[in-house]
Amino acid sequence: MLTQRLFTSDKGGMVILGLLALMAIVVPVLALAVPADSPLHLSTYSVTLLGKFLCYALLALSLDLIWGYAGILSLGHGVFFALGGYAMGMYLMRQIGTRGMYGNAELPDFMVFLNWQELPWYWHGFQHFPFALLMIVLVPGLLALVFGWLAFRSRVTGVYLSIITQALTFALMLAFFRNEMGFGGNNGLTDFKDILGYPLAADGTRVTLFLATTLLLGLAYIACRFIVTSRLGRVVTAIRDAESRTRFCGYKVESYKLWVFVFSAMLAGVAGALFVPQVGIINPGEFAPLNSIEQVIWVAVGGRGTLYGAIVGAFSVNYAKTWFTSAYPEAWLFALGALFVLVTVFLPKGIVGLLRRREKDVPVAAELQEKSA
Numbered sequence: 001m002l003t004q005r006l007f008t009s010d011k012g013g014m015v016i017l018g019l020l021a022l023m024a025i026v027v028p029v030l031a032l033a034v035p036a037d038s039p040l041h042l043s044t045y046s047v048t049l050l051g052k053f054l055c056y057a058l059l060a061l062s063l064d065l066i067w068g069y070a071g072i073l074s075l076g077h078g079v080f081f082a083l084g085g086y087a088m089g090m091y092l093m094r095q096i097g098t099r100g101m102y103g104n105a106e107l108p109d110f111m112v113f114l115n116w117q118e119l120p121w122y123w124h125g126f127q128h129f130p131f132a133l134l135m136i137v138l139v140p141g142l143l144a145l146v147f148g149w150l151a152f153r154s155r156v157t158g159v160y161l162s163i164i165t166q167a168l169t170f171a172l173m174l175a176f177f178r179n180e181m182g183f184g185g186n187n188g189l190t191d192f193k194d195i196l197g198y199p200l201a202a203d204g205t206r207v208t209l210f211l212a213t214t215l216l217l218g219l220a221y222i223a224c225r226f227i228v229t230s231r232l233g234r235v236v237t238a239i240r241d242a243e244s245r246t247r248f249c250g251y252k253v254e255s256y257k258l259w260v261f262v263f264s265a266m267l268a269g270v271a272g273a274l275f276v277p278q279v280g281i282i283n284p285g286e287f288a289p290l291n292s293i294e295q296v297i298w299v300a301v302g303g304r305g306t307l308y309g310a311i312v313g314a315f316s317v318n319y320a321k322t323w324f325t326s327a328y329p330e331a332w333l334f335a336l337g338a339l340f341v342l343v344t345v346f347l348p349k350g351i352v353g354l355l356r357r358r359e360k361d362v363p364v365a366a367e368l369q370e371k372s373a
Contacts, residue, residue: 010308047207058216060311063077065260087135107119192277298313
């Protein structure tokens with residue numbers, strides 16, 4: 001019964017999970033087993049790029065959970081992604097030890113450069129991987145809990161909530177740019193050496209990170225699918241469609257919205273933590289409001305309220321961004337704006353909605369043809 005509820009009626013999700021499983025098999029073979037001079041060889045750059053797209057897909061999935069199903073349009077969801085990334089970056093910085101430029105085993109290079117005398121209290125514990133894992137989900141979750149409790153308790157909804165979330169990420173971006181915060185200022189955290197004792201530059205480590213991202217994206221999809229098909233998901237969807245009526249029926253609307261918002265923030269934090277060791281840097285630019293707006297566009301292009309549509313949108317838009325920024329770097333922002341307008345006007349349900357429409361049109365066309373014959 002549970003399997004039927006989760007997967008039987010979710011053909012698109014089954015396709016996505018199948019593609020993830022296929023990637024988990026094919027990519028390691030092409031990257032490690034195929035010789036470097038073969039045209040089938042997958043370079044380290046390509047593996048890293050695919051891993052980055054998977055991280056973005058996980059982030060888009062977390063956003064679709066609250067926007068597509070709970071009706072909470074967050075224009076600052078990148079803040080949770082960045083906080084998870086900084087938590088992982090702090091762990092990776094503590095692993096450098098004496099291999100840094102200044103050879104200081106206790107302080108990261110940027111702190112030595114800024115004449116810091118001791119490690120700030122909030123950096124302690126990040127030399128341990130389990131502690132870092134805890135912070136990756138705890139810090140974004142706590143911020144979402146406090147922010148969501150204040151916002152939902154005050155019944156802030158709609159465009160007002162969207163503006164507040166954007167103000168939140170902008171405020172944190174300005175704070176993290178300051179050297180006094182102890183997070184590397186403008187440059188952020190970089191020059192990572194290894195993770196769990198394995199060098200980040202090694203092909204095997206890159207492939208392992210890719211596989212970990214693929215696995216976690218698949219598990220996150222299943223978890224989100226379980227939520228939206230459960231009684232909790234039905235209540236959340238009712239809140240999206242008729243919040244006042246749901247409240248009058250006796251449901252604690254604020255509690256449901258808060259739970260989903262916190263879970264979504266934790267998923268975004270995990271996406272940020274997987275992103276950092278693969279790209280090799282985390283800086284305050286990840287808090288930029290423009291990044292959060294782009295994430296909304298990913299979900300809109302793919303098709304919000306479908307889960308797998310968010311994954312499709314993240315891959316599609318970021319592939320287009322990679323191509324545009326290399327071929328026509330000045331045109332990307334114009335192309336992104338045009339894409340959003342076209343999707344809003346002509347494809348309100350995104351790519352997934354277009355595919356569903358075509359599937360429905362085929363039987364109708366066949367039936368009309370049969371009748372005419």
